Amino acid sequence: MITSPSFYRTIHKQETGKAVVLGHLVKRLMKKHAAKIIVCTAVFALLFTSFLMIGTYASGNHPAEAAVNEQVVTVHSGDTLWGIAQQFTDGKQDIRYIIYLIQDRNDLQSSEIMPGQRLIIPSI
Template sequence: MITSPSFYRTIHKQDKNKAKKVNRLIRHFIKRHTVKLVVCTAVFFLLFTSFLLMGTYASSNTPEAASAEEQIIRVQSGDTLWNIAKQISDGSHDIRYIVYLIKDRNDLQSTVIKPGQKLIIPSI
């Protein structure tokens, strides 16, 4: 079994040429797609910040003024949302639901209320 050294060199040279060609194609691919990636990231960033700004300007911490059907109460020392909800409950609704309505109507983040605070009680 005689093998020719030239045959081995021929394959090896082709592999080097292929490797160079593949490396060139990979570099070209990365350059081409890097630009796309940068542009997509910039567009995403602009859209995200614009939606964030819209949400910031749209939200407010003060609720709308009370309508004719709603009443305004001033929180006394020792009052809780649960007690207030119990006082205005007519028995047809769950008190937890009434607490939720009061929190939602007054844009409260928690059930903590302070004496002197005004609460709008929605009509049930």
């Protein structure tokens, strides 16, 4: 039989109230795993705010209105970005770069355009 005073105090504390033991266990766990808890909380906060930002910026796929030095073109049947870019090049720049500028200005994810679509041609 164990008769050390520390053993008696441990048993005595457990008998006086489970809340004391539970509080003691929580404190021990917090001290032991503090770094893990802090890292997990930081990762959770980072992911949560990232998802909020993605939801905020992914909702609008509409470009800003055309500026004074930009032109607006309505796409007709059979038009391509290549053909539209050729109309607005001076022959000194690469047409692929002009296409990139048009796609970037109009928030286009691919080179597909539809008849009736309005494209903003940036100043080149």
